Structures are given as C-alpha cells and as structure tokens.
Amino acid sequence: MLSKRFRFIFLVVAVTAFPLFLGLSQSFSAVGGKAAGPKETCKTSDCHDRMGTDKYVHGPVATSDCVFCHKPTRKHSFAKIENTGKLCAECHERLDTQKYVHLPVKEGKCYTCHDSHQAPNKFMLRAAGAELCFKCHSRSIMKGKFAHGPAAVGSCTTCHAVHQAEFPKLLRNTASAICYDCHADKAEAFKNKKFSHAPLQKSCMECHDPHSGDFKNNFKADGAQDLCLTCHKDKQKDISTAMVKHKGLDTEKKCLACHDPHVSNYIKQLTMQPAELCMTCHDKEYVSSKGRIADMKSLLEKNTVAHGPIKQKDCSGCHNTHGSNNFRMLRENFPAKFYAGYDPENYKLCYMCHEKTLASDEKTTKLTAFRNGDQNLHFVHVNKTPKGRTCRACHDAHATNNPRHIRDAVPFNAWQLPVGFEKTADGGTCLPGCHKLYTYNRKSAAKNL
Ligand code: HEC
Ligand code: HEC
Ligand code: HEC
Ligand code: HEC
Ligand code: HEC
Ligand code: HEC
Ligand code: HEC
Ligand code: HEC
Ligand code: HEC
Ligand code: HEC
Ligand code: HEC
Ligand code: HEC
Ligand code: HEC
Helix, strand or coil, X not given: CXXXXXXXXXXXXXXXXXXXXXXXXXXXXXXXXXXXXXXXXXXXXXXXXXXXXXXXXXXXXXXXXXXXXXXXXXXXXXXXXXXXXXXXXXCCCCCCCXXXXXXXXXXXXXXHCECCCEECXXXXXXXXXXXXXXXXXXXXXXXXXXXXXXXXXXXHHHCECCCEECCHHHECCCHHHHHHHHCHHHHHHHCCCCEXXXXXXHCHHHCCCXXXXXXXHHECCCCCCHHHHHHCHHHHHHHHHCCECCHHHHCCCHHHHCECCCEECCHHHECCCHHHHHXXXXXXXXXXXXXXXXXXXXXXXXXXXXXXXXXXXXXXXXXXXXXXCCHHHECCCCCCCCECCCCHHHHHHHHCXXXXXXXXXXXXXXXXXXXXXXXXXXXXXXXXXXXXXXXHHCECCXXXXXXXXXXXXXXXXXXXXXXXXXXXXXXXXXXXXCCCCEEEECXXXXXXX
C-alpha cells in the first residue's frame, strides 16, 4: 500500500513520465479504445491494483472502462462526481420515478449503498442484509424482546423497496396488504366477517409493530389487556373505578376472553353470541368470599319462563360486564336484600324498562295487574318503610317456571321462603311463608278475611 503522500508524488511522476496520459481525454472519449487505452493506465500493479479483485465487480470496472465515469483532469485527479444518480442513469434505469423515493436515491447518492466498483456483497452493496440499512437507520427498531420473523432474519427488502415505491414508507404494497402476502390465512379469516375492529380497518400497524416489540406478537404493550387500554382509556377508567369488579376480566386471557381483536360476526367484537359467551364461564357455580354465584347456564335450562331481555339474550341490558358500582355489576341500583325502605331510586334497574310509578299509587286500575280491584298490591308490598319488600321477594330477574317470573321460593336469610303463587284468569292466589292464603282479583276485589 502506498501512503497518501507517496501516492501523490507517484501520481505526479506518473503524469510527467507518460506523455500518453496528457492526451488521455481524447483517447478516453473513444470508449473501448485499443491497446494503449486507459485500461492499462488506471489499473496497474502499482495503481488501483485491487480494482476487479472483489467477489462482485461492476460491469464497466471489470472491463476497465474507468473513464466512462471518471473524467481525468490534466493533473490526474478526477473531477468530483456530484450526482451519481445521473451518472448511473447513463446505463441503468432511473430509480426516482415513483411516488416515494428513498432519500439517498433522490439525492443521487447511489454510492452510499453501492460501491461503484466492487464489493464482497451482491449488487456491490456496502453491507449485506439489514446491516446495510443500519448504516443509516437506528437499530432500535429491532431492539424489542420479540422480533417479527422476516425482520429478525434481516430480510428488510421483502417489505420495503429499497429505491422507490408507490406506497408510503417505501412499502411494496399497502400497509395491510403487505401482511396478507405472507399471512394468507389471516386474509382468509378476516374476509366476509360482519364486523371489523376500527384500527384494523386503518392498518395492522395500529397494534403490531412490523419489526419488533417488547411483547408477544410484537406489541408495545401486553396484547391481552394493556394494549387495549392504550386506546380505550375510558374503559380503563371505568374498570379501575368500578366498586363491583368482574372477575371475568381477570382470567388469563383478560379482554381476549370475550373480545376478538380483529374481526367478529357479533356486535362489540365479541367472540360469540353475547349470552352464550357469559355461559362459557357461568356454566358452574362459583363460591367466593362474597357468597355463591349461581350456575346461570343450568338455572336458565331448568327455568323455562324467561324474562324479556333474557329471551333476547341481552345480559348487558342489566349487567355491565366490565364492572359497575352496583350490586352484581348491575347497570342501575337494585337492592341486595329482601327488605328495603321504599325509594324508587332503589329500583332504578327495573325502571329502566318498566313504569316508574308501578308502586307509587295506592289505588290504580292501570299501573299493574297485581291488584285486588283497584288496590295496588305492588304498593302494598313494596311501598313501605323500613320493611318494604323488594322486587326479589317475588320475582326472579332471569327466569322461573311460573308466570310473571314469580319465584317458587326466595332466600330469606338461611330459609328458602316459599312464594306459593298461582295465577288465575283475573288475578291469582299466594300462599307465601309470609301470610296465609290470599287471593286477588282485578275485576271484583277478593275479600281476604
Ligand atoms: C460506474 C462508474 C464508475 C466506474 C466505471 C469507475 N468508477 Fe471510480 N468512482 C466512481 C464514483 C461514483 C466514485 C466516488 C464515490 C465512491 O466512492 O464510490 C469513484 C471513486 C473512485 C476513486 C476514489 C475513491 C476510492 O474508491 O478510492 C478511485 C481511485 C476510483 N474511483 C478509481 C476508479 C478506477 C481505477 C476505475 C476503473 C478500474 C473506476 N474508478 C471506475 C464511479 C466509477
Ligand atoms: C457504463 C455503463 C454503466 C454505468 C455508468 C453504471 N453501470 Fe452499473 N452496471 C453496468 C453493467 C454493464 C452491469 C452488469 C450488468 C449485468 O451483469 O447484467 C452493471 C451492473 C450493476 C449492478 C449489479 C446489477 C446486477 O443485476 O447484478 C449494480 C448494483 C449497478 N450496476 C449499480 C450501478 C451504480 C450505482 C452506478 C452509478 C454509480 C452504475 N451502476 C453505473 C453498467 C453501468
Ligand atoms: C439505500 C441503499 C441503496 C441506494 C441508495 C441505492 N441502492 Fe441500488 N440497491 C440496493 C439494494 C439493497 C439492492 C438489492 C436489490 C433489492 O433488494 O432490491 C439494490 C439493487 C440495485 C440494482 C440491481 C437490481 C435492480 O433492482 O435492478 C441496481 C442496478 C441498482 N441498485 C442501482 C442503483 C442506483 C442507480 C442507485 C442510485 C440512483 C441506487 N441503486 C441506490 C440499495 C440501494
Ligand atoms: C445511506 C443511508 C441510508 C441507508 C443505507 C438506508 N437508508 Fe433508509 N433512509 C435514509 C434517509 C436519509 C431517509 C429519510 C429519513 C427521514 O425522512 O427521516 C430514509 C428513509 C427510510 C424509510 C422511510 C421512508 C418514508 O417514506 O418515511 C424507510 C422505510 C427506509 N429508509 C428503509 C430503509 C431500508 C429497508 C434500508 C436497507 C435496505 C435503508 N433504508 C437503508 C437513509 C438510508
Ligand atoms: C413485514 C414487513 C416489514 C419488514 C420485514 C421490515 N419492515 Fe420496516 N416497516 C414496515 C412497515 C409496515 C412500516 C411502516 C410502519 C408504520 O407506518 O407504522 C415500516 C417502517 C420502517 C421504517 C420507517 C420508520 C418510521 O418511523 O418512519 C424504517 C426505517 C424501516 N421500516 C426499516 C426497516 C428495516 C431496517 C428492516 C429490516 C431490519 C425492516 N424495516 C423490515 C414493514 C416491514
Ligand atoms: C415475508 C413474509 C411475512 C410478511 C410480509 C409478514 N409476516 Fe408476519 N410473520 C411471518 C413469519 C415467518 C412469522 C413467524 C411465524 C411463526 O413463527 O410461526 C410471522 C409472525 C407474525 C406474527 C406472530 C408473532 C411473531 O412475531 O411470531 C404476527 C403478529 C405477525 N407476523 C404480523 C404481521 C404483520 C402485522 C405483517 C404486516 C406488516 C406481517 N406479519 C407481514 C412472515 C411475514
Ligand atoms: C387492535 C389491535 C390489532 C390490530 C389492528 C391487528 N391485530 Fe393482530 N393481533 C392482535 C392481538 C391482541 C393478537 C393476539 C390474539 C390472541 O392471542 O388471541 C393478535 C394476533 C395476531 C397474529 C398472531 C396470532 C394468530 O392469531 O395467529 C397475527 C398473524 C396477526 N395478529 C395478524 C394481524 C394482521 C395481518 C393485522 C392487520 C390486517 C392485524 N393483526 C391487526 C391485535 C391486533
Ligand atoms: C389503536 C387503538 C386501539 C386498540 C389498541 C384497541 N382498540 Fe378497540 N377500538 C378502537 C377504535 C378507534 C374503536 C371504534 C371507536 C369506538 O367505538 O370507540 C374501537 C372499538 C372497539 C370495540 C367496540 C366495537 C363496536 O363494534 O362497537 C370493542 C369491543 C373494542 N374496541 C375492544 C378492544 C379490545 C378488546 C382491544 C385489545 C385487544 C382493543 N379494542 C384495542 C381502537 C383501538
Ligand atoms: C367477560 C367478557 C368481557 C371481557 C373479559 C371484556 N369485555 Fe368488553 N365487552 C363485553 C360485552 C358483553 C360488551 C358489550 C356490551 C357491554 O357493554 O356490556 C363489551 C363491550 C366493550 C366495548 C364497547 C363499548 C361498550 O362499552 O359498549 C369495549 C371498548 C370493550 N368492551 C373493551 C374491553 C376491554 C378493553 C376489555 C379488557 C380490559 C374488555 N372489554 C373485557 C364483554 C367483555
Ligand atoms: C371468562 C369467564 C367469564 C365470562 C365470559 C363471564 N364471567 Fe361473569 N364472572 C366470572 C367470574 C370468575 C366471576 C366471579 C365469581 C366469584 O366471585 O368467585 C364472575 C362473576 C359474575 C357476576 C357476579 C359479580 C359479583 O361479584 O357480584 C355477574 C353478575 C356476572 N359474572 C355476569 C356475567 C355476564 C353477564 C357475563 C356475560 C356478558 C359474564 N359474567 C361473563 C367469569 C366470567
Ligand atoms: C333484567 C335484568 C337482568 C338481566 C337481563 C340479566 N340479569 Fe343477571 N342478575 C340480575 C339481578 C337483579 C341479579 C341479582 C339477583 C339476585 O341477587 O337475586 C343478577 C345476578 C346475576 C348473577 C349472579 C348470580 C347470583 O347467584 O347472584 C349472574 C352470574 C348473572 N346475573 C348472569 C346473567 C347472565 C349470564 C345474563 C344473561 C343470560 C343475565 N344475568 C341477565 C339482573 C339481570
Ligand atoms: C332491559 C329492560 C328490562 C329490565 C331492566 C327489566 N325488565 Fe322486566 N321485562 C322486560 C321485557 C322486555 C319484558 C317482556 C314484556 C312483554 O313480554 O311484553 C319484561 C317483563 C317483565 C315481567 C313479566 C311481564 C309479563 O307480561 O309476563 C316482570 C314481572 C318483570 N319484567 C319484572 C322485572 C323486574 C322485577 C325487573 C328489575 C329486576 C325488570 N323486570 C327489569 C324488560 C326489562
Ligand atoms: C309481593 C310480591 C311482589 C313484589 C314484592 C313485586 N311484585 Fe311485581 N308482580 C307480582 C305479581 C303477583 C305479579 C303478577 C300480576 C298478575 O299478572 O296477575 C307481578 C307483576 C309484575 C309486573 C308485570 C306487569 C304488571 O305490573 O302487572 C312487573 C313489571 C312487575 N311485577 C315488576 C315488579 C317490580 C319492579 C317490583 C319491585 C319494585 C315488583 N314487581 C315487586 C308480585 C310482586
């Protein structure tokens, strides 16, 4: 190797020693000139002797057409090549014609990636695979604990075009289509579903990082819950402030126990028809510090007269699945006990759908069918303080085997207090654990002596 200084001296000597060289500019223009052309002069055992020795050598370098690119001056220095883009385009296709052009290409700096002469890497690249990209881009995109298959193996160019593209971020296709190229099973699975989660319609990258992430599936937060809550901030607030929390949110699958993050045939991204979904867990009794939670699946199978919203399979009509501030995660107030002082506020749950005045007037001929003549029996039972009977004393909110969802029995502390209801055409009879047999008749008031 010649030192720089020596090389300079050598060049000066060379220039004066070879008169031929002074006439170079003319003979150079005859590209492919014979014997005494530049081919011998540029690459000699002393000068540029490594040219053409690497694994990949550029066509014109292999044929020693140095002067096609270099315009030697009289002092044997080369004019600086300002824009290689233009130079390269003399023989290659232009690479700045599409909508998005990679900045170094746009600036004509082909040589930042390609060695103009030769390199150990294919296409005379200055580095192979992702290493080339990391000469300019931060490695941080691959720093996540979980790396996406193709990026992990340095195959950046399966997704990115390196010179130019018709799609933003130099992608070879639209952001989501590029994913489907390999994840064809997902393209198939996501097709023809009734609902698709809003962020999915935008792009897969709303959730997945295409390169790497600290959480499984290349997320920036745990996909089962934290990821969801980065966008669903209101839900985060609701869930954390709820006084009655749903343990159904805390199974291993968290949000994904009920929701599909991609597509669904059911409303609200649910994985199943909502009521059936509840039964995937509520098909058994739970016993906890808060008491027993009934096996709702068998309760509904055994009790065939189902309440309106149960028939419509609308558990959410009454329960807030994500937790609430009311007993049993109910959407509105409903007393937990057999007795409660009368206050319509207590029964807000039922009054979401039923008449608020049900138990407010002592006499009525229209508020309710539970009357003896015009005596409102809902008023009689419910509208008392402190020992008003709550709706649960007679009705079950889900289903029973009696008309009007009247219970067979109601828990009264440790006792299953029987209700003993029989419906008749114009009224009914009751023989509960509370009093002797009473009859009511809407048409002509029964006399219960
Ligand atoms: C296809 C065009 C092209 C051809 C052909 C070519 N060069 Fe170059 N050469 C360049 C460009 C562009 C640069 C400056 C950018 C760079 O470093 O790649 C350069 C830089 C150089 C340099 C200075 C930087 C370095 O790499 O040391 C030398 C010396 C050189 N070329 C010699 C030659 C010789 C000798 C030949 C013929 C065997 C040759 N070149 C053929 C394009 C070419
Ligand atoms: C004088 C014409 C000429 C110029 C100018 C030229 N090239 Fe080339 N280039 C060739 C030839 C010829 C080949 C060999 C083609 C082949 O093998 O199919 C080639 C091959 C290549 C290849 C490898 C392609 C392959 O398929 O293996 C790359 C990369 C390349 N050139 C980049 C450049 C860059 C960058 C510039 C500008 C600095 C440039 N070329 C300027 C003629 C030229
Ligand atoms: C950011 C790095 C980078 C820059 C800048 C760059 N290239 Fe490339 N080039 C590549 C890579 C990587 C390949 C390998 C092929 C591939 O993966 O698409 C390539 C391949 C090529 C090829 C051969 C394959 C093909 O696509 O025909 C040519 C010719 C080429 N480049 C020319 C150029 C020219 C001319 C410029 C400047 C206008 C340029 N490149 C700028 C990285 C670059
Ligand atoms: C010579 C330096 C250099 C190399 C090597 C390089 N890039 Fe770039 N790249 C840039 C610059 C500069 C930008 C523009 C940065 C910006 O706008 O913030 C850029 C932008 C990008 C962008 C964003 C484009 C956009 O529209 O926002 C992508 C994607 C990209 N590069 C991918 C790659 C890939 C993949 C490789 C390796 C094959 C690579 N780059 C190699 C310099 C480089
Ligand atoms: C599976 C496809 C895929 C692979 C493989 C891939 N990328 Fe990307 N890359 C993308 C997508 C998609 C985006 C756009 C992300 C977005 O818009 O949020 C992107 C964006 C980028 C950006 C621009 C980042 C920004 O913030 O603007 C750079 C730089 C980049 N990728 C470099 C690389 C490098 C380097 C590799 C190889 C280690 C690589 N990519 C591999 C799909 C891919
Ligand atoms: C070039 C093919 C290819 C492309 C394009 C591609 N993937 Fe992948 N993807 C893979 C491979 C390979 C795996 C690993 C599969 C395995 O380990 O079973 C994978 C795995 C995944 C995984 C599972 C988690 C993991 O990293 O193992 C997710 C999520 C994923 N890809 C999302 C995407 C998204 C989003 C896109 C679009 C930006 C995309 N993929 C584009 C090939 C690809
Ligand atoms: C709202 C966030 C979100 C969006 C947007 C999203 N995903 Fe996912 N993705 C997830 C979650 C969460 C999982 C984990 C699912 C699980 O564990 O059951 C996942 C898992 C995956 C997996 C790997 C596990 C599997 O189910 O095979 C692939 C592949 C995948 N997604 C592809 C995609 C593609 C392709 C897109 C864009 C069309 C996309 N995702 C958009 C959240 C999202
Ligand atoms: C990138 C932001 C983002 C992430 C992450 C995200 N979502 Fe969403 N989600 C939205 C947007 C936007 C909507 C539509 C607007 C709305 O209803 O709030 C939506 C809607 C929903 C809906 C209602 C759908 C409907 O049909 O009304 C559910 C349920 C949902 N997301 C659940 C989840 C779950 C579970 C996760 C975690 C796996 C999650 N989301 C992650 C942004 C996100
Ligand atoms: C036990 C099942 C279940 C779990 C677990 C669950 N959800 Fe839901 N989610 C539902 C049901 C049922 C609905 C629809 C009706 C409702 O609001 O109760 C819903 C509705 C939603 C909606 C739509 C807006 C709304 O309130 O109607 C969003 C957003 C949502 N859930 C996000 C989440 C997030 C985030 C998680 C995890 C923290 C999660 N869900 C966990 C069952 C569940
Ligand atoms: C992933 C399992 C799972 C799903 C799905 C599920 N739950 Fe639960 N649910 C539980 C668990 C566990 C408990 C707590 C039992 C205990 O306290 O030990 C619970 C408790 C309840 C309670 C009593 C809460 C209390 O503490 O007072 C109600 C009410 C309830 N669930 C309603 C529903 C409804 C309605 C659905 C459907 C929208 C549903 N659940 C879906 C697991 C689930
Ligand atoms: C009309 C309102 C309403 C509807 C609709 C409703 N529930 Fe309830 N649910 C209640 C009330 C009120 C309680 C409290 C009952 C009690 O303590 O006697 C309750 C209690 C529960 C409990 C706790 C059981 C226990 O032993 O305390 C579960 C589990 C439950 N419901 C699940 C469901 C499921 C699943 C659905 C849908 C199939 C559903 N609920 C529909 C009002 C409703
Ligand atoms: C989400 C709305 C909704 C809520 C909340 C609700 N119900 Fe109902 N209820 C209905 C519907 C719908 C019917 C059926 C009406 C019909 O068939 O004409 C019904 C019917 C009834 C019936 C029987 C009427 C008949 O004609 O057989 C009784 C009794 C009843 N509800 C009691 C209650 C009680 C007690 C509560 C509070 C725990 C309550 N409901 C809460 C919607 C609701
Ligand atoms: C002492 C028992 C008892 C109590 C307590 C009770 N109900 Fe009833 N309720 C009945 C009987 C019996 C009927 C059936 C009337 C008939 O059709 O003959 C009935 C009927 C109903 C109906 C059907 C429509 C109507 O009024 O005829 C609704 C709705 C209703 N009750 C809601 C409630 C609500 C809400 C509460 C609590 C605020 C409540 N009930 C408390 C015994 C009771």
